[in-house]
Amino acid sequence: MISGISFFDGISKQDYERMMVCFHAMKRSYQPGETIATFGGSSQLVGIVLEGEAVVMSTHYDGRQTILEQLQTGSIFGETLSAVSAETSLIQIISHKHTTVQFIDYSHLIRRCPKACDSHSQLVSNALRLISRKAVLLSERLDILSQRTIRDKLFTYFHQLARKNHSNTFELPFSMSDLADYLSVDRSAMMRELKKIREEKLVRISKRTVTLPA
Structure with missing residues (x-):
């Protein structure tokens, strides 16, 4: 073990x-x-x-x-x-x-x-x-946590995961509820922000798989 x-x-x-x-x-x-x-x-x-x-x-x-x-x-x-x-x-x-x-x-x-x-x-x-x-x-x-907006918190975290995985495509280790807790933000507000950044084509998200633009 x-x-x-x-x-x-x-x-x-x-x-x-x-x-x-x-x-x-x-x-x-x-x-x-x-x-x-x-x-x-x-x-x-x-x-x-x-x-x-x-x-x-x-x-x-x-x-x-x-x-x-x-x-x-x-x-x-x-x-x-x-x-x-x-x-x-x-x-x-x-x-x-x-x-x-x-x-x-x-x-x-x-x-x-x-x-x-x-x-x-x-x-x-x-x-x-x-x-x-x-x-x-x-x-x-x-x-x-030092980021002022939900969007900035999301992208700061996403880029950290991308660096750790050496890839712009990676898996979130959390459910959406846990992700909101980790970012210390309201879940509903976070989901609205995720919808916006997907619509703006700044990120692709499929379940827990996230892809940042190259």
């Missing part, structure tokens, strides 16, 4: 199993719609998505919801790694598909065990690389 998981790059299955015992790690599975974790200011657990998909969801005081981040296989999450405060809104990790998560206490990552094994050093290196990646994703997220 750890094959292809960046957090465990360079670590053998034998070393992985030994470290998980040493770390008292927990592995849990969740059904779609289940809450995986809630940020509340005290959790020291880091989660690694071994399979499935989830989202980091913020629920504001008035009930509005915003998708802060999409988590896919290999993603990591945790209150200690988050740049978002849970003091002003409820932050939860919600499973979107059948999802399996490995939980490790953050203290095991930052403190060397007495054995000081090479695999532990590799794990720390992998974690730092993934945390740096999360900083890039946060910058991209802020770029979207």
Whole structure:
């Protein structure tokens, strides 16, 4: 299950199993719609998505919801790694598909065990690389939210996806409702704007497939 998981790059299955015992790690599975974790200011657990998909969801005081981040296989999450405060809104990790998560206490990552094994050093290196990646994703997220109009938010996000896919044609990872939550806009207003830009032939959209002009 750890094959292809960046957090465990360079670590053998034998070393992985030994470290998980040493770390008292927990592995849990969740059904779609289940809450995986809630940020509340005290959790020291880091989660690694071994399979499935989830989202980091913020629920504001008035009930509005915003998708802060999409988590896919290999993603990591945790209150200690988050740049978002849970003091002003409820932050939860919600499973979107059948999802399996490995939980490790953050203290095991930052403190060397007495054995000081090479695999532990590799794990720390992998974690730092993934945390740096999360900083890039946060910058991209802020770029979207800083746009003044729904149209600008849509095109900023579309161009980000085009760059990541190295193609002007790509699949949206969200439903339209979730896309509106991710962009932090009203769904009805977003759908009207999408209709306009399609009519203006600025973009082609078929279900979740988006094509930008060359």
